[in-house]
Amino acid sequence: MLRGTNSEQVLDGEVSSSHPEMQRLSSLVEDDEAEPVEEVRSGTLLDLDLLDCPVCCHALTNPIFQCDNGHIACSSCCVSLRNKCPSCALPIGVYRNRLAEKILEAVNVPCPNVKHGCTNKFSYGKELAHEKECSFALCYCPEPDCNYSGLCNNLYSHYYVNHSGSRLSFTCGYNRSAWMHISDKILFLQERREGPLVAVQCFEEEQGVYVTVNCIAPCAPGVSEFSFELFYSSYFGEKTMSFGLREMNRIQKVSFETPEKDFMFVPHYFMAGRPDLKMHICIRRRGEEQEKKT
Missing domain, CATH: 2.60.210.10 (Apoptosis, Tumor Necrosis Factor Receptor Associated Protein 2; Chain A)
Incomplete structure (x- = not known):
């Protein structure tokens, strides 16, 4: 079924138009349908100490290992402990905790001198090295x-x-x-x-x-x-x-x-x-x- 004017024809739900504005809007609708925007979820970590090694208390770095009971430690501590978990004495240093590694990579923290004007952000633990060379240090x-x-x-x-x-x-x-x-x-x-x-x-x-x-x-x-x-x-x-x-x-x-x-x-x-x-x-x-x- 055909109906419309000289400048626009509508054919059973499909739009065919010679008007530039209608063509642009149609193109935008098609682009939105082709590439949906995925919303990135974010949250707040209230205690950054959770990202420190429970053995040496330094910032965790990948790889992160765990024992069978789920206790974690950094790779250097696993070596110094001779691969024996300090919490339960089970072997540690073979199995990696991939979830903890992904969480560590996803966390960005500001420079400690943010209140003095520095706008840089870093992966957790790396901000301490930057602090020594930050031009906003007191x-x-x-x-x-x-x-x-x-x-x-x-x-x-x-x-x-x-x-x-x-x-x-x-x-x-x-x-x-x-x-x-x-x-x-x-x-x-x-x-x-x-x-x-x-x-x-x-x-x-x-x-x-x-x-x-x-x-x-x-x-x-x-x-x-x-x-x-x-x-x-x-x-x-x-x-x-x-x-x-x-x-x-x-x-x-x-x-x-x-x-x-x-x-x-x-x-x-x-x-x-x-x-x-x-x-x-x-x-x-x-x-x-x-x-x-x-």
């Missing part, structure tokens, strides 16, 4: 009576405004005097007015003095990356030494524990009983050395 004011903490650039501004009398300024590529009394234990250098903050510390031990140089900043790519050369000379200049790192260590908080690496050691006999260290330092941005050579 840094702490090194002044002993100050409790300020914030993003590194905010800390640099805070230090200049509130503690400028405690620091010396430095310019990259130029030698700077860094004389300090051993009893002071720490000397601060700040680039320009509100630039990166560098801590020169000394630790007096039985045989001599350890000297370290660290930038207060998170270990994020492109954030406060420096190299340095540190020069020491005895009071009359008869004894000298130097120490440097192509990549200055970055720390979020100053520590007063004697370092185990990356230090210059000045023996007591170099100092001849003097209470101060006569030093100079040259700080450079990383990459400047290669640019000068080319």
